[in-house]
Structure formats: structure tokens, C-alpha cells
Amino acid sequence: MSGIGVYICHCGQNIAGVIDVQALRERVACRSEATVVKTNVFCCSEPGQKEIQEDIKEHGLERVLVAACSPRLHEVTFRRTIAQAGLNPYLLEMANIREQCSWVHRGPEALDKALDLILMGLARLVRLIPLQDRVVPVTRRALVIGGGVGGLSAALELADCGVPVVLVEKSVHLGGQVLRWNIPVPNADPLSCFVRPLITRAMLHPRIRVLDGSTLEDVQGTIGRFTASIQGAAGSSTEEVGAVVVATGFEPYNPDLSRYPFASLPQVMTSVQLEEIFRKEKPGHPATPSALEGVRTVAFLQCVGSRLDEEYPHCSRICCAITLKQALALRALGIEVQVFHRDIRLYDKNQEEELYGRARRLGVQFHRGTLKAVEPDSEGGLRICWHDEFLQSTLCVPTDRLICAVGLRPRSDAESLRRVLRLAVSQDGYLLEAHPKLHPLESAVEGVFLAGSCQGPKDVRETVAASVGAAAKAYQLLCKDHLLLDGMIAVIDRDRCTGCGTCAAECPYQAIALREDEKGTTKAHVETAACKGCGVCAGCCPTEAADHLGFPLEALKAMVDAALAEGAAQKILAFCCHWCAYAGADAAGVSRIPYPANVRIVRVPCSGRISARLVLHTFKKGASRVMVAGCHPPGDCHYISGNLRFESRVPRIRKLLSKKGYDPERFSYHWVSATEGPQFQHIVRRLAEALESEQKKTASSAPNAAAGDEGGR
Amino acid sequence: MTTRQGHKTLTHGARVLLCRCPERHGRLDLDRTAEVLSEAGIAVRLVDALCDSKTFPKEMLGTALGGVERLVIGACSPFLIGELLEQALRHRWDLRWTLVDLRDVRDPVALSGILKSRLQVLSPPFKKMCGFPSADTPHRSLRPIGAKAPRGVLVIGGGVGGCQTALDLAGMDIPVTLVEADDSLGGNMARLDKTFPTLDCSICILGPRLVDAASHPNITVLASSRVKRISGRPGHFLVEVEHRPRYVDMTLCSGCGACSEVCPVVVPSAWNAGLRPRKAVGIVFEQAVPLRAAIQKEYCIECGLCEKACERKAIRLAEEPRVSRLHTAAVVLAEGARPFQASRLGSYGYGRFPEVITNLEFERLVCATGPTQGSLITPTGSRPRSVAFIQCAGSRNRRFLPYCSVTCCTASIKEAILVLEHEPEAAVTIFFNDVRTAGKSFEGLFLRARERGVRFVKALPDRVERAKEGGRLSVHYRSLAHRGTQTLEADLVVLAVGVEAPNADPRWVVRRPPQRDRYGFYEEAFFWGGQVVSTVPGIFLVGGCHGPRDITQTVTEASAAAAHVAKWLRRVSSTPAKSLEP
Structure with missing residues (x-):
């Protein structure tokens, strides 16, 4: 253990006010073989950091342990400190004697715990591997899949920023779905006037290569270096790219005749077909399309293909606004319009609520309720029977035409693409983003970005925003020659x-x-x-072949050994994930929420890091209770689903424990978020109380005491 | 200028190109305009749809514009076709061109006059011209500023939108200054307990993001600061930032909290919506970024106890406000929206009855770091048996906010589930107008709430009253399903208040400040523009400051704004941020 420096921080009175720092220093010096053991009033201050750097030079230190605050706060700081002095920055360990000791415990047990924390830290420190940051070369080209409005926006944005782009489109025309929508949005430029210049620009752009009539066959490689095989009409080709932007879009729902038997009637059409009728007419003139000649009343049926309880319980977001637009266009032709809906869902402040008001003022009738039946009547029209929620009765109204406001569905042909890119889908069938709130544009696969409605229903404006945003994410990756990733x-x-x-x-x-x-x-x-x-x-590795370079199994086992070296039977060992549970324990410290001092926390990157054998090892060393704490499922996990992977392992761990003769009830797992200081306190208290009552019981029945102490071995 | 000489000058090397665009200005008789111009000796070309991929190369590329020195294009707005024209004509230094939007023109003869005058304005080439060719954006302001151009970007607002924009820009190697008015980054998202639809802990997912923003080498965070003045011109904004004194030296403070332990002054914590006491000195909340103390001087009695308690000698009671100046190439507005003042809704008794709270107050109430450390206790001290949520409090109401505030439906459903998680036996009722759960996986949350027994009533209550002193609140409502007024007894009434436009307006000293719409939200210049383009070039919009938005949409826009800024910087500086020419 030579070449190791230990620095114990007073943190003013924060640590020194509770723990006798000098006594701690002496005990550490006596229990370990560290070259230097020092205390400092503020290690993180400039003089404090300088002292560490000078000691590294003077005493030839190779590894440094700082016993101070949480590594979540200052690990980066001290890594920088030792790196400046010429050490490998990964050869640093922090013992959290402030948040997880002096702020939550008092008296001699605080000192004992601080000592344990430092010894645990030393155990890990000597086993740390000097790592290097990974340098990944980046191919500065992008692949955009899909030539709709999303794909075009993303490709143009990247190309304008100077990145060469390959744009793959399945059909022979660029433009995608939007070219089918032809009824103008009130108070806005026609959609085609926005899309047509985009198409022309993409085709003429010197940095965009449009491969139309092509499909993506295969993608190999990882972030920064993908190799894509593209099958085109003229044969296949391979492209080297650094990032992939997926903009495959959606497809409109095609009414299923078993659910909507009336959809085959000649008087019934979908909202897409209505748009196309308008399209065929000479534009610019509000003349009635020939297919609507002689039509006096039109009814809209909302939520066709959306919000179906069993089959597809998802909302398609944009159909209400489309219906409003269409209703106003029909109303301008003098046609009576009724809308049968469940909720009218508008979400854009710009004009939609105002259009809703305008439509009502212009006499569009909105009926809220559930559809009962649609039948053709004798006069060549339709009869719509409807249970009205307000009137609490069933109404039947005649109408000439029925428009089904069809929902949006993920593209049925996107499945092969999904497999090629190894992307996940969410429940509604759209591509799954890395996080629904904070990473809506990234997929779980690094270097693959989601633009527009392939990720979920979006209107054109949102699609443009999402695509340009995805382009920004790709550009951040492609604006550098190399990618620097940490070595853990x-x-x-x-x-x-x-x-x-x-x-x-x-x-x-x-x-x-x-x-x-x-x-x-x-x-x-x-x-x-x-x-x-x-x-x-x-x-999860059954043979312990897989290991983590930053948290190697040997180091974790050594930390456990150090923690349980003395009085193991009294101790609770907690494996806490760095992102949530460890932060939750820190939060308890920041809020000064005390909890029993016999808990020893071992930090792991994710609860998914914990293997059955590690838990078993901990019990073998005599721990009375072992807990694993991670992020709340499903979404809190920093690594998508590490917490769930761990949870799936729990039955196996319990089985292994009982097979080896340990009470599986002594093993528990919990979800603690970074704010849940009180919850952490609660969990530890409960475990400590259970431990205490158990020991009382074993003490009273003396013959069994030995077995209890030995962890039921 | 009717001399022969002048006439020749006008027609020499001149061309007018008119687009018939049937969708946009199909009713305008362009043949007549062409006739008038031809009579004046000006070469005119009429095309059906200029922007079409087949027509455009024929009219604009190759030899199509041979011999043309001045070109007036009569077509659509620069937002639609401007970038296409610029892309095609970028290398034609010998050609001067301008674009006239035909949308609002009615009279073909008057149009010919407009076109002629624009042709006259195009003076002989003496320097490179580039930029948005538009009638209402002056060329001067869009000329590349070149090496002198500032490279930095100012982001106003350190909420989730501002931080994401700053991080995305910093990732593109663009220096960013992030100005936040509060003492900590985080904005409204930091105050939420959980986020819908996954019920993730809000600060847990946001906190690391804030730390990333504050520690990024390309980002300068100015907390407790306010933008006082913005002047200059697009591409070269001069910004004055006022730093409110925190009375604590930020470089010395370690956020240990020793000062707040000794401080004798207890004040309501504004961050906890006034529901929890705090000391006049201390950190805002445990995950605050930067984690430094601040003194609320309006409450401080200058006893000096904190000065003695602070081991690092970081207290500076005599600190004065400071003003700093910076030059930036672009400004991103991410100020966010403001919650609606619930007390304006007199009949719901907010402010009169302590059990009537807003949705933001509810978030603090159930949050683990909130006033009750996460247990749901009504302000009167009991555990609620009946909780009522009233939707559209202020929103979709012509007297207050005529628009929909977008997030409150899903937020209330989430809060209803949180109530049931705390009090499984409680009766939860949501009074709604429409249930607008129109977002990815939001409907699933709605269904889950219904399964768990949340009652949804299609009615907006008339009033909330207390029938007798010390009794429960009664919510009076009329639903069309039943005759007459009905009453619901409730221990806690949560008003789902909408959001209003930001009022903190930096003092604009530019020629044309970004426009706001009639509700006070910033206006987007262009309907299809990806929702981030303001009416001033070089100024971009993110999040709640231009309309109610949820977090996902704000984050998406933040990235989109970053892309727009990157493009804008390439445009205003002749030395692009990073040359990527293959």
C-alpha cells in the first residue's frame, strides 16, 4: 500500500464538528500503510488542492483518497487535481464522510463509520485500474432515413451546418405524407409552399446526396462509425457515416372493417381522402370539389383508430385540429357540419382554441358522446345514431357524408428498419426515445437520433422542430473529429x-x-x-467473465470485506446506485435527516451491476442485512433499464441465498430517488429495527445465538 | 428619371421573375403586371411554381440567368423560398437580387410599380451582398460581420429549456452565457415533484443536467442576474446584465449551510410556494445549482451572526448590484411562462380558504423535499379524504386566458395518482372541460387514473364555499347529466391554473424588438418555422415564453433553437465556427 495519500477534510466544522479528525487521522495511519495521512480544513480549496499536488511530487504518491464530501460533488474536482500533478485521474477515491456520516450521525459511532468508510475507500483504491479516456474517431457524414418533411428539415439543417448528408427515401418522390394534405391551415402559408422549396433545396444542395427509391438494408458499427448498406434501384451501395437520423414518419390508420363496418359505405371517407378530394380540384378557388357536389350535411367522427380501449388505447394528438380545419373549409362551402367527438384536444396556443370558437360561431355542431351505429338510409344518405353525453339519450341524425378522422399509426414497414438499427419501440408502436422528457430526440442506440413522428404523433410544426433538434444532436457529434468517452x-x-x-x-x-x-x-x-x-x-454474467473497469468485482468485494471486518453481524450493507439511491442518501445528509449508523454504503454505477454472487459474498462475510437500492422503475434509471434488469435477477438471488443457507428475507431491494432522503432514512431504520428485534430474540434464546451471529451458516 | 439615360439604366441587365403560385396568390393577374413591365422595356419571365424542383433549376441555375445583373423575384415570403434562393445564388457575386412577397398585393398595376422601384434600388455592385433578401429586413443588418463578429450566444432563462439550449450549443463548441434571474438554475421543472407520464422524479432527472450546464467549459452561468438592456443589431447584440447582489462571495461559499443554522430570521420560502419556512440566508434547495448561499436582504436584520458562523468568510453584507456587458451574436429567449394568478378567480376562494391550492403548490406539498417532507397533509393539518381538482382555472376562459394551457390536464391526472399513492382511500375527483391528454403515452396515464378510481366529471364548478365554520369545503357544480346544482365535499381543492406570458421583458433598444402576440407570448415569425424563429433575425424562442408547452416540447425546441443558432453563426461570421467543407 505504498504511494497512497489520504486526505481528511475538516470541511470547516461540517466534519470536524462531529468527528474528531485528528483521532481519525491517527486511526487511519495505524490501520493502513498509506504513505501520507493528512488533514486539511478545506481540501477543495486552492491551498488544499495544492497540498495534495505537492505531496504527489514530494512523496511520489501514486493513488489518492480524499475523505470529505460526496463524490457526486467533488470527484471531478479532485480528479482534475491529481491529473494536473501527473497522476492518472482514475486513481482517485473519495470517502463520503460528510453527507453520509458527519451530517447524519453523532458521537463515537460517527467516528467508527468514518474510519470504516476510509478503509473501504482504501480497499477500492488499491484495486482501481488506471484507465484512459476512450478516443473514438468520427466519420463526419450523416445518414438521414426518410424524405418527408422531417427528413428534409434534418438533412438541410445538417448540410447547412457543413455536414455531408446521405438522404435515403423509400419512394421515388421526396415530400412524404404532407403532400397529401391539401386543405390550407387558416392564417398560414399553404403547406405545399413550405415543402416544395425544401424538396428543391435538398435536391440541389451540394452536400446532400438524395437516394430515392432506396431502402436501408443493414447498419453495422457504433457511434461515430456506422456502415450502412443501402439497396437502391440501381443496385446496392455502402455508406460510411458517423450518425443516423431516423425520420420515417407515420402512416394514417386504415379503418378496420370488423371494427368500423360502415367504413366501406360509399358515403364514408377518411380525413385523408377528404384532403385528396380537395387536392384534385383547381386550387386557389373555394369551389366545391366534385365528390361533394350536392352534399348538404357532413358529419365527422373523431378518434377512428385512436383511443380504442383494448386494441390501441393511444391518442393520435393531431386529428382534432385537422377536423377543425376541415370543418371550417367545408363550412366555407356552405355545408352543414357536425362533429361527433369524445374530447376536443387542441394543444397549440397559436390559433387552435380560436379556431374552435370560430367553428362554433359559424354553426359547426359539436356532440360529445359515443357512437352507436351508422346505417345507410333510404335517401342515399346515412343515419348516425349517437349516445349524447349531455342529453343522456341516444340521438339519430341524418347526414350525407361521414368523414372518419383517422388516427396516426407507426409505419408498418418500419419494422425491418427497427431491427436493422436495433431500436426499441414503446407500447404504442412508435420508436422509443432514450428518455420521454429529457432525451426525446435520442434513441437508446448512441448516434441514432429520432426526428419527427416516427417517435410519436406530431403535427408538421412539431415535426420540423423535432427534426431540426435531432439535426442539432447529430451535429454535436459530427462537428468534432474525435469523440471522448470516459474509460469506465x-x-x-x-x-x-x-x-x-x-x-x-x-x-x-x-x-x-x-x-x-x-x-x-x-x-x-x-x-x-x-x-x-x-x-x-x-x-448478469454467470461465470464472472464480464467486469466493470471502474467498479471491478475484486474492488467491490474488497470494500465489502473492509466494511464487514469488524462487528459484521451488527452491520447493514447497502449497495446504492450512483444516480438515485446514493444521491438519495446524500440528500438525507444535506437535509440532516439522521439514520442508524450501522449502515455501510457501497456505491455502484447502477443496481444492475449487482450480481447474485456479490450478494452471496456479502452474506458470507457475515453481513446481517444486505440491501440494494436503485432508481425508481421504469424511467428514472440512468441506463434505460438497469434497475429492471436487476429486479429480474432478484428471485434467482433469493433462491441462491436459501440454497446456501441464508435467510432470503435478510436481503431486500428498494427504489430511492435522489430527493428521497426521508425514504432512505425510513428504509434504513426499518432494517435496523428488524435487526435489533432479531438480535433480542436470539439473545433471549441463547443456544441459537451463535447460529444467528454466524448469519445462519 | 424619365430621361433616356435613366430608362436605359433601369432596363439594362434587369429581369423580373414572377411566380404564379396558384396556392398562395393564384388570384393575382400576373399577366397584366408582365404586360405593364414589358411595355417599360423590362425583361419579364412568368413561371408556374418557381420553387418546384423541375422549374427552379431551369430558371435559376446554369445559363438561365446569363447576362442578368439585377433580378427582382416576385414570389412568396423569404421564410419560404429565401434559403432556396440564397443557396442557388450564393456564388453569383455579379448578380444583385431581391425578393418581393406577392401575398398581400391585390392590384397588378400597382405591383408593377413596386417591382420597378425595387429594381431601381438594386444599385451597381460594389460589394458582396448576401442575406435574407426581403422588403422588410434591411440588408445592412444581415451583411456578414466577419472576423469582428462576436461568437458568443446569450441564453436568457436557466430552466430546462435554457439549460438544454446552452448544453447543445456548448456541444457545438459555441460559447454560451446563461442568465438566470433566480438564485438557482432549474426553473419551474425543478419545483415539480414528478413528471408525467412516467412519474419520474423531476429534480432527479433535471439535477444532473443542471450540474452539466454549470460545469461545462463553454457555458458561463450568471445566476441571480437579469438582462437589463439589449441593443445593437442582429448578429451583434450588446447586452447589459445586472447582477443582483447575493451578499455572499460565490467563489468562497461552499454551500455548507452553517449560515442558515445561525440565522435568526425565518421567512417563507418562495421556492416552496411559501408553504415552508426558511432562513433569510441559505441555499435555495438541496439540489440548487450553483450550490451557494444567498441572503434575502429584504428580510435581513444585519445581525452579523452568519458572518461569524461562516468559516470561509464568504458573507459580504455590503455588496452592491453590478452591471456587466457582453457582445453576442445571437439571443435565445427561454424565459418560460408564469403561472396564472389564482386569486383572480374569486369564486374558487383561493387565498380565502387555505385548503384551496394551485397545482404548483400541490407539487411542492407532495414532494419529498417539500414542506411536509412528502406526506400529503392539507394546509389545515389533516389527511385529505376527498380531493377535488378543478381544470381550466384561468385557461380557455375569455375573461382570463383564452387559450389552452396544454399541460394542466395531464399534470392533474398525474397529481390525482400521486394523491392515491399517498392516501389510497381518498376520493379524487377531476372537474374537466375536455381531457386533453394528447401526447405520447399520456392516454395510458389517463386510463390508469380511471382504473384506480379517479372520478372524472365533465363540468367546471361555479364556486367553492365553506358551508359552516370549521367544516369542509363544498364545490358547487352543474353537470348536464343531472338537473340543478350539485355539491362535492372536499378537504383539498387543487386549481389547475394555466400559464401566462412572461412579463420580465429585457429592455429592448433594438430597432424592432421581437413581437409579442396579443396574449403577451413572443410571436413566431413563420408558422412552419419549427416553432423557434422569432420576428427578429438572430433571436430565437424556446419553451414557455412563446406559448404553453410541456417539458418534452421545450427540450425539443431547445435543441432546434441550438441548430438555428449554429446556422445563424455560420451566416453572420465569415469564419465559420468549424469548417466542415469536405
Whole structure:
């Protein structure tokens, strides 16, 4: 353990006011073989950092431990400090003796815990691997899939920023769905006047290569270096690109005759067909399209193909606004309009609510309720029977035409593309974004971005915003020659790997592939550029072949050993995920919410890092209680689904424990978010109380006490 | 200028190109205009749809414009065709051209006059011209500023939209200054307990983002600061930022909280919607970025206890406001919206009855870091057995906010589920106008709420009253399903208040400040423009400041605005940010 420096921070009175820092220093110096053990009033201050740097030079320190505040706060600071002094920045460990000790505990147990935390830190520190940041070269070209308004906007934005773009469109025309929508939006330029210049610009742009009539056959590689095979009319080609923007759009719902038997009647058409009728007429003149000649009344039926309870319970977002626009256009032709709806959903302040008011003033009738039946009547029209929610009765009204306001569906032909790009879909069938709130434009696959309504129903304006935004994300990647990623990633031990493929199946980022090595045996292989360092592979590997470079199994086991070296039977060992649960414990500290001091927290990148064997090891070392805490499912996880992968492992862990003779009830897992300080307190208290009552029980029945202390071995 | 000489000058090398565009100005008799111009000796070409991919190359590329020195294009607005023209004519330094929008022209003869005068304005070439050729954007302001151009971008507002814009720009190697009026970044999203539809913890997902923004080398965060003045011209804005004193040295403070422990002055925490006490000195909330203390001087009694308690000697009670100036090439407005003042709705008794709270107050009430540390207790101190949510409080109401505030329906459904998570036995009623859960996976949340027994009533209550002293509140409503007025007893009434336009207007000293619509939201220049383009070139809009928006939409727009800014910077500086020419 030579070449190690330990720095204990007073943090003013924050730590020193509770813990006798000098006593702690002496105990650390006596229990470890660190070269330097020092205290400092403020380690993070400039003199504090300078002292560390000088010691590194003077004493030839190789690794540094700072016992101070949470690593979430200052790990970056101290990494920079030691890097400036010429050390590998990854050879730093922080013992969190402020948030998780002095702010929540008092008296001698605070000192004991601080010592334990430092010894645990030292145990990890000596096993840390000097890592390098990964440098990934970037091919500065982009692939845009889809030549609709979304794909065009994204391609033009990237090309205008100087990135060469390959634009792949399945059909022979650019423009996509929007060319079918022809009824103008009130108070706006015609949609075609917006789209046509986009098409021309894309076709003439010196940096855009349009491949129309082409499909994407295959994509290999990872962020920064994709190889795409494109099948075109003239044969196939391969393109090297650094980023992929998916803008495949949607398709309108085609009414299913078993659910909407009336859709086949000649008087019934869909909202898309209505737009196309208008299209065929000479534009610019509000003349009645020939198909609506002699029509006096038109009814709209909302939510066709949307909000179907069992089949497809999702809202298509834009159909209400489209119906309003169409109703106003028909009303301008003197046609009576009725709208049968459930809710009128408008979400744009610009004009929609105003159009709704205008439509009502112009005599468009809105009926809220449920459809009962649509039948042809004797006069060649239709009879619509409707249960009105206000009148609480069923009404039947005659109408000449019925327009089904059809919803939006994900493209049925997008499935092959999805498979090629290894993208996930959400429940509604649209492509899944990395996070619904904060990463709506990124997919789970690094370097693949989602533009427009392939991600969920959007109107044209939102599609443009999303596409331009996706282009911005791609540009951030493509404006540099190299991509710098941190070195804390997964690694596979080739000798131990049996090629079972568990890790490849569980990896949330598809960063592990099975490959044959030179001897012809199948082994897992980590795609370093795609790995985000969650450690799920290390958690699930049955042979412990997969490991995490930043949190190696050896280091975690050593931390557990150090934590349980003394009085193991009294201790609760908590594995907390860095992003939520560890932060929740910090939050308890910041709010000074005390909790029992016999808990020892081991930080892991994600709850998915925890393997069954690690839990077993902890019990073997005599821990009385083991808890794993991660982010709330489903969405809080920093690594998409690491928490869920861990949860799926729990039954196996319980089984293993009971097989080895430990009470599986002593193992528990919890979800704690970064704000839930009180929850963390609550959980630890409950575990401590259970432990206490159990010990009382074993103490009273003395013969069994030994067994209890030994963890039921 | 009717001399022979003048006439020759007008027609020499001149061409007028008119687009018939049937969709946009099909009713205008362009043949007549062409006739008048031809009589004046000006070469005229009429095309059916100039922007069409077949027509455009024929008219604009190759030899089509051979010998033409001055070109007046009569077509559509610069937002529609401007970039196309610029892309095609960028390298024609010998050609001067301008674009006339024909949409609002009615008279073909008057149009010929307009076109002639525009032709006259196109003076002989003496320097490179470029930029949006439009009647109402002056050329001067759009000339490349070149090496002298500032490269920085100002982002006003440090909420989720502002931070995302700043991060995206910083990722493109563009320096950003982020100005936030509050003491911490985060905006309204930081105050939410959970976000719909996944019920993620709001600050947990936002917090790391704020830390990223504050620690990014390309981003300068100016918290507790306000933009006082913006002057200059597009591409070269001069900004004055006023720094409100925090009375704490930001470089020394470590956010340890020793000062607030000793502070004797207890004040309501505005960050917790006034529901929780705090000290006059201290950090705003546990995850605040920057995590530094601030003194609320209006409450401070200058006892000096914090000065003694602070080990780092960071307290500066004599600090004065400072003003700093910066030059930026672009401005992104991300000020966000303001919640509607619920007290204006007199009949709901907000302010009179403590049990009537707004949705933002409810978020604080159930949040783990809120006044009750996450347990749901009504302001009167009991656990609620019946909770009523009243939708459209202010929104979709001609007297207050005539528009829909977009997020409140889904937010109330989320809050209803949160009530049931705290009090599984409670009766929860949502009074609604329309249930507008029109977003990805929002409908699923609605269905989940219904399954879990949330009652949805299609009615907006008339009034909220307390029948007898010390009793429960009664919500009176009329639903068309029943005759007469009905009453619901409630322990807690949550008003789903809408959002209003931001009022903090930086003092614009530019020739034409960004326009606002009649509700006070910033106006978008162009309907199809991806929702981020303001009426002033170089100024972009993100999030709630130009209309009610949810977080997803704000984040999307933030990235879109970053792309627009990057493009704008390439345009105003002759040395592009990063040359990527293949």
C-alpha cells in the first residue's frame, strides 16, 4: 500500500464538528500503510488542492483518497487535481464522510463509520485500474432515413451546418405524407409552399446526396462509425457515416372493417381522402370539389383508430385540429357540419382554441358522446345514431357524408428498419426515445437520433422542430473529429467467457456482441464506443467473465470485506446506485435527516451491476442485512433499464441465498430517488429495527445465538 | 428619371421573375403586371411554381440567368423560398437580387410599380451582398460581420429549456452565457415533484443536467442576474446584465449551510410556494445549482451572526448590484411562462380558504423535499379524504386566458395518482372541460387514473364555499347529466391554473424588438418555422415564453433553437465556427 495519500477534510466544522479528525487521522495511519495521512480544513480549496499536488511530487504518491464530501460533488474536482500533478485521474477515491456520516450521525459511532468508510475507500483504491479516456474517431457524414418533411428539415439543417448528408427515401418522390394534405391551415402559408422549396433545396444542395427509391438494408458499427448498406434501384451501395437520423414518419390508420363496418359505405371517407378530394380540384378557388357536389350535411367522427380501449388505447394528438380545419373549409362551402367527438384536444396556443370558437360561431355542431351505429338510409344518405353525453339519450341524425378522422399509426414497414438499427419501440408502436422528457430526440442506440413522428404523433410544426433538434444532436457529434468517452466501461475476460450470450441479451445499449475468436469458440465482445458503463453485463454474467473497469468485482468485494471486518453481524450493507439511491442518501445528509449508523454504503454505477454472487459474498462475510437500492422503475434509471434488469435477477438471488443457507428475507431491494432522503432514512431504520428485534430474540434464546451471529451458516 | 439615360439604366441587365403560385396568390393577374413591365422595356419571365424542383433549376441555375445583373423575384415570403434562393445564388457575386412577397398585393398595376422601384434600388455592385433578401429586413443588418463578429450566444432563462439550449450549443463548441434571474438554475421543472407520464422524479432527472450546464467549459452561468438592456443589431447584440447582489462571495461559499443554522430570521420560502419556512440566508434547495448561499436582504436584520458562523468568510453584507456587458451574436429567449394568478378567480376562494391550492403548490406539498417532507397533509393539518381538482382555472376562459394551457390536464391526472399513492382511500375527483391528454403515452396515464378510481366529471364548478365554520369545503357544480346544482365535499381543492406570458421583458433598444402576440407570448415569425424563429433575425424562442408547452416540447425546441443558432453563426461570421467543407 505504498504511494497512497489520504486526505481528511475538516470541511470547516461540517466534519470536524462531529468527528474528531485528528483521532481519525491517527486511526487511519495505524490501520493502513498509506504513505501520507493528512488533514486539511478545506481540501477543495486552492491551498488544499495544492497540498495534495505537492505531496504527489514530494512523496511520489501514486493513488489518492480524499475523505470529505460526496463524490457526486467533488470527484471531478479532485480528479482534475491529481491529473494536473501527473497522476492518472482514475486513481482517485473519495470517502463520503460528510453527507453520509458527519451530517447524519453523532458521537463515537460517527467516528467508527468514518474510519470504516476510509478503509473501504482504501480497499477500492488499491484495486482501481488506471484507465484512459476512450478516443473514438468520427466519420463526419450523416445518414438521414426518410424524405418527408422531417427528413428534409434534418438533412438541410445538417448540410447547412457543413455536414455531408446521405438522404435515403423509400419512394421515388421526396415530400412524404404532407403532400397529401391539401386543405390550407387558416392564417398560414399553404403547406405545399413550405415543402416544395425544401424538396428543391435538398435536391440541389451540394452536400446532400438524395437516394430515392432506396431502402436501408443493414447498419453495422457504433457511434461515430456506422456502415450502412443501402439497396437502391440501381443496385446496392455502402455508406460510411458517423450518425443516423431516423425520420420515417407515420402512416394514417386504415379503418378496420370488423371494427368500423360502415367504413366501406360509399358515403364514408377518411380525413385523408377528404384532403385528396380537395387536392384534385383547381386550387386557389373555394369551389366545391366534385365528390361533394350536392352534399348538404357532413358529419365527422373523431378518434377512428385512436383511443380504442383494448386494441390501441393511444391518442393520435393531431386529428382534432385537422377536423377543425376541415370543418371550417367545408363550412366555407356552405355545408352543414357536425362533429361527433369524445374530447376536443387542441394543444397549440397559436390559433387552435380560436379556431374552435370560430367553428362554433359559424354553426359547426359539436356532440360529445359515443357512437352507436351508422346505417345507410333510404335517401342515399346515412343515419348516425349517437349516445349524447349531455342529453343522456341516444340521438339519430341524418347526414350525407361521414368523414372518419383517422388516427396516426407507426409505419408498418418500419419494422425491418427497427431491427436493422436495433431500436426499441414503446407500447404504442412508435420508436422509443432514450428518455420521454429529457432525451426525446435520442434513441437508446448512441448516434441514432429520432426526428419527427416516427417517435410519436406530431403535427408538421412539431415535426420540423423535432427534426431540426435531432439535426442539432447529430451535429454535436459530427462537428468534432474525435469523440471522448470516459474509460469506465465493461470488459470481458476471454478465458472465463463461455459465450452464453446472457450479457449480450441484457445490455441496454446493445454494446455487447457475440463473436467467434480465432479458435472458433464464441465469446462476448464489448463494443467500447457503445458501452455506457452501467455494468449490467457484469451483474448478469454467470461465470464472472464480464467486469466493470471502474467498479471491478475484486474492488467491490474488497470494500465489502473492509466494511464487514469488524462487528459484521451488527452491520447493514447497502449497495446504492450512483444516480438515485446514493444521491438519495446524500440528500438525507444535506437535509440532516439522521439514520442508524450501522449502515455501510457501497456505491455502484447502477443496481444492475449487482450480481447474485456479490450478494452471496456479502452474506458470507457475515453481513446481517444486505440491501440494494436503485432508481425508481421504469424511467428514472440512468441506463434505460438497469434497475429492471436487476429486479429480474432478484428471485434467482433469493433462491441462491436459501440454497446456501441464508435467510432470503435478510436481503431486500428498494427504489430511492435522489430527493428521497426521508425514504432512505425510513428504509434504513426499518432494517435496523428488524435487526435489533432479531438480535433480542436470539439473545433471549441463547443456544441459537451463535447460529444467528454466524448469519445462519 | 424619365430621361433616356435613366430608362436605359433601369432596363439594362434587369429581369423580373414572377411566380404564379396558384396556392398562395393564384388570384393575382400576373399577366397584366408582365404586360405593364414589358411595355417599360423590362425583361419579364412568368413561371408556374418557381420553387418546384423541375422549374427552379431551369430558371435559376446554369445559363438561365446569363447576362442578368439585377433580378427582382416576385414570389412568396423569404421564410419560404429565401434559403432556396440564397443557396442557388450564393456564388453569383455579379448578380444583385431581391425578393418581393406577392401575398398581400391585390392590384397588378400597382405591383408593377413596386417591382420597378425595387429594381431601381438594386444599385451597381460594389460589394458582396448576401442575406435574407426581403422588403422588410434591411440588408445592412444581415451583411456578414466577419472576423469582428462576436461568437458568443446569450441564453436568457436557466430552466430546462435554457439549460438544454446552452448544453447543445456548448456541444457545438459555441460559447454560451446563461442568465438566470433566480438564485438557482432549474426553473419551474425543478419545483415539480414528478413528471408525467412516467412519474419520474423531476429534480432527479433535471439535477444532473443542471450540474452539466454549470460545469461545462463553454457555458458561463450568471445566476441571480437579469438582462437589463439589449441593443445593437442582429448578429451583434450588446447586452447589459445586472447582477443582483447575493451578499455572499460565490467563489468562497461552499454551500455548507452553517449560515442558515445561525440565522435568526425565518421567512417563507418562495421556492416552496411559501408553504415552508426558511432562513433569510441559505441555499435555495438541496439540489440548487450553483450550490451557494444567498441572503434575502429584504428580510435581513444585519445581525452579523452568519458572518461569524461562516468559516470561509464568504458573507459580504455590503455588496452592491453590478452591471456587466457582453457582445453576442445571437439571443435565445427561454424565459418560460408564469403561472396564472389564482386569486383572480374569486369564486374558487383561493387565498380565502387555505385548503384551496394551485397545482404548483400541490407539487411542492407532495414532494419529498417539500414542506411536509412528502406526506400529503392539507394546509389545515389533516389527511385529505376527498380531493377535488378543478381544470381550466384561468385557461380557455375569455375573461382570463383564452387559450389552452396544454399541460394542466395531464399534470392533474398525474397529481390525482400521486394523491392515491399517498392516501389510497381518498376520493379524487377531476372537474374537466375536455381531457386533453394528447401526447405520447399520456392516454395510458389517463386510463390508469380511471382504473384506480379517479372520478372524472365533465363540468367546471361555479364556486367553492365553506358551508359552516370549521367544516369542509363544498364545490358547487352543474353537470348536464343531472338537473340543478350539485355539491362535492372536499378537504383539498387543487386549481389547475394555466400559464401566462412572461412579463420580465429585457429592455429592448433594438430597432424592432421581437413581437409579442396579443396574449403577451413572443410571436413566431413563420408558422412552419419549427416553432423557434422569432420576428427578429438572430433571436430565437424556446419553451414557455412563446406559448404553453410541456417539458418534452421545450427540450425539443431547445435543441432546434441550438441548430438555428449554429446556422445563424455560420451566416453572420465569415469564419465559420468549424469548417466542415469536405
